[in-house]
Amino acid sequence: MAALLLLQDICKSYYLGEEEQPVLRNINLTVAAGEFLAVLGPSGSGKTTLMNIIGCLDVPTCGHYVLDGISVDTLNEKEMAKVRNRKIGFVFQNFQLLPRLTALGNVELPLVYSGLKTVERRARATAVLEQVGLGEKLRSYPNQLSGGQQQRVAIARAMVTNPAIILADEPTGALDQTTGQQIMELFGELNQAGSTIIMITHNREVAKVAGRTVRILDGELIEGGEARARRNYRYVRRQYRP
Numbered sequence: 001m002a003a004l005l006l007l008q009d010i011c012k013s014y015y016l017g018e019e020e021q022p023v024l025r026n027i028n029l030t031v032a033a034g035e036f037l038a039v040l041g042p043s044g045s046g047k048t049t050l051m052n053i054i055g056c057l058d059v060p061t062c063g064h065y066v067l068d069g070i071s072v073d074t075l076n077e078k079e080m081a082k083v084r085n086r087k088i089g090f091v092f093q094n095f096q097l098l099p100r101l102t103a104l105g106n107v108e109l110p111l112v113y114s115g116l117k118t119v120e121r122r123a124r125a126t127a128v129l130e131q132v133g134l135g136e137k138l139r140s141y142p143n144q145l146s147g148g149q150q151q152r153v154a155i156a157r158a159m160v161t162n163p164a165i166i167l168a169d170e171p172t173g174a175l176d177q178t179t180g181q182q183i184m185e186l187f188g189e190l191n192q193a194g195s196t197i198i199m200i201t202h203n204r205e206v207a208k209v210a211g212r213t214v215r216i217l218d219g220e221l222i223e224g225g226e227a228r229a230r231r232n233y234r235y236v237r238r239q240y241r242p
Ligand SMILES: Nc1ncnc2c1ncn2[C@@H]1O[C@H](COP(=O)(O)OP(=O)(O)O)[C@@H](O)[C@H]1O
Pocket: 014, 023, 041, 042, 043, 044, 045, 046, 047, 048, 049, 050
């Protein structure tokens, strides 16, 4: 099993004056390409902090992070931004769509710096919106769409660049139960079609759709991944050193 993502002894602390406030403690985790992983934990347990590190939005205080063969912990800010744009597709609880752009405009946006021509960008964005069931809503603005439809647009936007990983932080948190369920089914379909997904949630039911669940409690990962992460670490370093 080739590891797509490897976290080794990752920790993150904030400092309140001199006082250290540990938020993540020695996190070890391996995720293979094609996996659908749920990270389940209560509010305040460190889920978003972990997602920000995995998503190259934040750096750990210590530990190693290898993403798709790249040692993220050795990168500077600019290189990290590049890895983030190329490798990660984000989905948030509150969709975070741009209100002045149509569904199509929102999904096309991540492709602006891709070098694709306008026509190609439009075709790619349209295809992904069709894949998430919004082929009829290309010209709709976010405020003309339901919450579930807006989240579908956000998922299309996350997928349009063909990222190595889709990272979703509480993606059903703002949706009613039925709509949330439909969104989870969509993630399941995307995973079946080959997408690697890491989904963060505090909801046990939501986590059930995933192929594997790890739990985070008070900054510690308390289930799964650890022994495997250690074993794969050297292997990954050897295989993928950039
Ligand atoms: N920038 C920050 N400065 C200080 N403490 C923070 C910061 N960000 C998060 N925390 C603390 O880290 C802990 C975990 O937060 P978070 O990762 O957002 O948890 P979750 O997403 O599981 O609710 C919380 O106790 C929070 O107060």
